[in-house]
Amino acid sequence: MELQVTNSPFNQEQTELLNRVLPTLSPTQRIWLSGYLTALQSTAAPNATAEAAPEVSLPAATSVSREVMVLFGSQTGNSSNLAKKTAKLLEERGFQVTLSSMGDFKSNTLKKLQNLLILVSTHGEGDPPDSAIAFYEFLYSKRAPQLEELRYSVLALGDTSYEFFCQTGKDFDKRLEELGAQRIVPRVDCDVDFDEPAADWMNQVVQALGQTSTAAASAVSAGLAIGDSAETEYSRSNPYYAEVLENLNLNGRGSDRETRHIELSLEGSNLQYEPGDSLGIYPENHPRLVDELIETMGWKPEESITLKNGDALALRDALLRHYEITVLTKPLLEQAAQLVPDSGISKLLEPGKEQELRSYIEGRDLLDLVQDYSLKGVTASAFTGILRKLPARLYSIASSSKAFPDEVHLTVRTVRYEARGRNRYGVCSVQLAERIQPGDQLPVYIQHNPSFKLPDNTDAPIIMIGPGTGVAPFRAFLGEREETGAEGRTWLFYGDQHFSTDFLYQVEWQRWLKDGVLTRMDVAFSRDTDQKVYVQHRMLEKSGELYQWLKEGAYIYVCGDEKKMAHDVHAALGTILEQEGGLSPEEASEYLIRMQQEKRYQRDVY
Structure with missing residues (x-):
């Protein structure tokens, strides 16, 4: 405007x-x-006529402590990265900051704190990240103390395409209030495009904490931001355009699956990564879906659209590269209902129709919405105004930078299926499979993941569980161990559909087994036998040996599907502890939680 x-x-x-x-x-x-x-x-003169800016006030602001605890719960690294930026921002303004993962935080020290900032993501269906589980359970237990002296604020990260958006952050915020704590500033809930709201939250928090004097407020207020306007390093907000070196299909002829092995050049980027980190790719929507959407709505492809940052793009380019059009969310439907009040969308949002809404959103895209509710006639400018930004896709890195300097490798399963009379496509996976060739460039950034790392002790044994593309980070783990000469034993559980066509990186595993880098490997190919066999079944078959490895200090790593596989693997670990260790179900659960706290049980699940 x-x-x-x-x-x-x-x-x-x-x-x-x-x-x-x-x-x-x-x-x-x-x-x-x-x-x-x-x-x-x-600092304006008393007779200044400009209207005063609104301020965020704290109770008893004059006695605000300069000590701040910044606590984060992160699954993929976003909350961790934002927490580091928050801590740096506060330290630059003279605050004494303690930065900690919730997994490392001693809950019995909570009552001693005066200022607490929580940055936490929501995982799966409203669950806390693995590193936050113990602290979450402590807060909701009878052992949680009254916290009348505590001031706090919560930055919640989530994804509006999930039903329980930012639920963990909401739970923390609610529980701290119940325990008597006072908010520094209100909670902020962030969608996948979190940079601007996170920066605004930091801005408010630092200003509020700094209101102990006029001078402090002035120093704090000037120049707050989480980014650098003169940004030179490549990052999430400033991606590097990496050249594609290789793009191969790993599956054999006759397979029902297509899995791409992508190699990208990082030469000259100064981007650094470790095994366990992820690579973010900013993808493009499928041109066919974009064209069908434009045609259905009666728009002109060349029409100019103004983005929220003020840039102008042709409509087709904006729908290809900037807006998300393959996922429906409740907030999107609410805005669409306001945009076209007589469309009937509002009926789907009525109380008591939650299951119907859930069923409609699942698997449908923007083209379904405009066709089902006859939204033709809405201008392109108005419609794109309610769309959220196309988020990056994160993939576990499948290479060690020590083994492949200036390169990064990915393992990506191509998603294609038919639903409601139309072909559907995984946005990034199909782009990689069909429209990206060696020599092309992709906008990328490194997503560091401190919650999924090899043990510092290279003699420690590791157990890796990764069916399908979940095996990607373990290729990086073993490549790293080979290059560093690590002596610790390694055990890989791997599974897919067919041995003959779906054994990803088979030659590499066999070479590492021969050379001793990989101590042992158990495989499960679910479609090669009458009875489906998965990695958790192989774990149970080897329960005695697996339990012995745990007793000897082994670290467990799980990567892959969160909804089914990770749950089944977790249950199998519990069963092994009960059968081989003689533990009760409660004791087995506590054992696994303790392993998570000790960073001996780490998961990269999605």
Whole structure:
């Protein structure tokens, strides 16, 4: 929306100047400017006529402690990365900051804290990340203390395509309030495009904590942002365009599956990664879906669309590269119902129809929505205004940078299926399979994952459980161990459909077995026998030996499907502890939680 003389306190010259400048500012620059103006206002002369900016106040602000605990619960690394930025921001402004994972935090010290910032993601169907489970359970137990002296704020990360959006953050926020703690600033819930709301939350928190004096407020308010306006390093907000070196199908002829092995060049990027980290790729939507959507809505492909950051793109390019069009969410349907009140969408959102809404959203895309509810007639500008940004896709890195300097490898299963009379495509996987060739470039960044790392002790034995593409990080683990000469024993459980066509990286596993890098390997090919056999069945068959490895300090790593496989593997581990260790179900559960706290049980599940 443009400023006008009639809707603002500015004269004509000021209005024209602001309308030229504001659309060119990045989100980071806008946040910085906001902080700068707040600081300027706080030091303005008493007779200044500008309207005072709203402030966030704390009870007993004059006695606010300068000590802050920044606590994060992270599954893929986003909360961890934001927590580090928050801590750095506070330290630069003179606060004494302690940064900790929830998995490392001693719960009995909670009552001693005065300022607590929680940054936490929600995993699966409303569950806490693995590293946050123990702290979460402590807060909801009878042992949780009253916290009247505590001030806190929560930054919740989630995905609106999931029913229990930001549930873990909401639970923490609610429970801390129940225990008597007072909010520094209200909780902020972030969708997958979290940079701007996270920056705004940090801005508010630091300003509120800094309101012990006018001078402190001024120092804190100026220049707050989580990004760097002169950003030179490649990152999530500034991806590197990596050249594709190789793109191969790993499955044999006759397989029902297609799994791409992608090799990318990082030469000259200065991007660093470790085994266990992920690579983010910003994908493009399928051109066929984009064209069908434009045709159905009666739009013009070349029509100019203004993005939220002020950039202008042709409609087709915006739908290809910027907007998410393959996933429906409840917030999207709510906005669509407001956009077209007589469409009938509002009936789907009525109380008591939660299951019907859930069933409709599952597996449908934007084209389904506009066809089912006859939304033709809405302008492209109005419709794209309710769409969220196309999120990056994260893939576990399948290479060791020590074995492949200046390269990064991925293992990607191609998703194709037919539903409701149309072919459906995995956004990134089909782009890689059909439209990316060696020599092409992809916008990428490294997603560090401190929650999925090899043990510091290279003599420690490791057990890796990764069916299908879940085996990707274990190729990186073994490549790293080979290059570093690690002596610890290694055991891989791997599974897929058919031995003859679906044994991913078979030659490499066999070479590592021969060379002793891989101590032992158990495989499960579910479609080669009358009775389906999966990795958890192989684990139970070897329960005695597996339990012995655990007694000898083995680390367990699980990667792959969270909904089914990871649950079944977790249950198998519990059964092994009960059968071989003589533990009760409760004791087995506590044993696994203890292993998670000791970082001996790590999962990279999705």
